[in-house]
Amino acid sequence: MRHLTVLMFLFSFLGGCSLVPFSSGTPGDYRADGKASYYGKAHHGNRTANGERFDQNALTAAHRTLPFGSRVRVTNLNNDRSVIVRINDRGPYGRGRIIDVSKRAAEELGMIRSGIVPVRLESLE
Numbered sequence: 097m098r099h100l101t102v103l104m105f106l107f108s109f110l111g112g113c114s115l116v117p118f119s120s121g122t123p124g125d126y127r128a129d130g131k132a133s134y135y136g137k138a139h140h141g142n143r144t145a146n147g148e149r150f151d152q153n154a155l156t157a158a159h160r161t162l163p164f165g166s167r168v169r170v171t172n173l174n175n176d177r178s179v180i181v182r183i184n185d186r187g188p189y190g191r192g193r194i195i196d197v198s199k200r201a202a203e204e205l206g207m208i209r210s211g212i213v214p215v216r217l218e219s220l221e
Contacts, residue, residue: 126162126219131192132170133212136199144185152199155179158187159195159217166219170197172205173214179204180220 136152144150146164162168162183171178179201188196195217197205207213 126168126217128194128217129173130194130215130217131212132172132195132197132205132207132215133188133190133193134197134199134202134207136202146184148184150185150198154198155181155201155204156184157181157195157197157201158185159183160186160188162219166221168195169218169220170195170201170205171216171218172207173216174210175206177204177206 135150135158139150140152142150144156145158150156157168157170159166159168164183166183167180168183169178169180179197181197181201185196188194190196190212193212195215199208202208205213205215
């Protein structure tokens with residue numbers, strides 16, 4: 097029974113590693129796979145974490161740790177469409193998500209209908 101518990105823990109741990117960002121440690125070399133969602137009308141005009149007003153028509157995004165002003169290529173893994181966004185907010189706060197993009201970015205990614213899609217993030221700086 098103890099061996100089974102250890103194996104279950106090990107598989108759970110390794111399964112969780114698939115969403116962990118990977119990088120060579122060089123600044124601007126951030127890359128991660130995970131899920132993206134979007135936000136728009138309900139937040140339009142509200143202040144973002146960096147102090148500017150959120151514009152649902154701008155190509156911006158929220159990320160938990162990347163520095164404000166970072167430019168990131170977001171690629172929808174379902175349709176291979178990509179867009180470059182600027183990080184200006186913190187989040188997402190939805191479980192299992194690595195980025196929240198603006199409505200305009202979501203339109204360019206082709207994710208408006210589904211709302212949540214698998215993505216790859218790559219920093220450009």
